[in-house]
């Protein structure tokens with residue numbers, strides 16, 4: 001029993017580093033669990049800001065840093081990055097949004113131009129945030145190219161992999177994540193694609209010691225007396241929390257029970273479901289895909305007969321927006337299938353995200369039948 005408890009304790013404290021090796025990270029990588037992805041993103045930006053500004057800002061506030069700071073992130077980036085910039089005194093307006101390509105991935109040439117412009121104007125580029133699975137379409141930014149830019153300009157590279165990061169475990173998606181391990185920090189949400197209940201985010205630092213000065217404060221009662229690495233790892237020196245709940249237990253239990261192979265298979269199955277919807281949508285004149293399917297998110301819309309084929313006027317586009325919104329509400333009310341909404345290139349999209357290990361291809365076929373039924377109802381009601 002004693003040995004068992006020791007093993008459990010050591011696995012909960014080292015999971016972010018063993019988990020990180022499954023994500024391709026260096027053996028020295030490590031980190032901590034957080035309440036969720038927003039907090040992991042916030043913590044990463046705090047570490048990045050401290051590395052750039054040093055102790056002056058930590059001690060005297062943002063006014064102690066003379067030049068405006070810049071964080072770079074694509075237009076598709078989750079708003080928790082903007083929120084973190086606001087809370088950290090970097091400023092929401094100093095998150096420079098970089099345009100994306102047709103696949104919703106960051107345009108790396110535009111990133112370089114923005115950095116050069118800002119430097120010439122006297123601003124200080126501090127951090128680039130890359131997405132490994134954007135919240136709206138699931139796009140993965142060109143991580144290796146962004147890592148090379150970060151290295152060239154001395155920027156902290158953070159990857160928001162909250163939604164998509166665990167897809168690296170699935171062989172069919174793995175190449176998308178090349179370059180992720182070069183990042184200074186990676187945010188993940190085990191409460192998304194590790195299938196766990198809410199309240200389990202995770203932040204992995206490539207070099208935890210690079211983050212430590214941002215959080216470590218000498219308080220006598222938190223002095224570490226233990227020497228065994230698992231016992232001596234002082235979480236509070238790597239993030240904002242001191243007292244914390246035992247989040248690692250659910251991660252450990254899920255992996256101990258199912259095994260990482262089963263998780264990888266389940267993620268592969270989710271990816272297959274999303275690709276299957278994309279095939280069905282592409283094959284049917286009733287539907288139109290509005291974004292490429294990169295991971296397990298799919299965005300599409302229903303087209304009534306009059307809107308099929310050929311070009312459409314703005315008035316028809318607006319009518320399609322309204323119809324698809326009614327379809328989504330009807331679907332949600334019927335309660336058999338669930339889709340949320342997204343705006344893709346200004347148009348209303350039905351958005352699905354497959355994140356349940358029980359979901360099958362058959363569910364995808366049922367979903368599209370449900371959408372057809374909801375569309376008929378919505379059209380009849382409007383007539």
Ligand SMILES: Cc1ncc(COP(=O)(O)O)c(C=O)c1O
Nearest residue numbers: 036037038078134135160162163
């Ligand atoms: C890409 C991305 N980043 C960050 C977050 C925030 O995660 P959380 O809700 O765990 O704070 C989300 C949530 O959907 C997300 O999709």
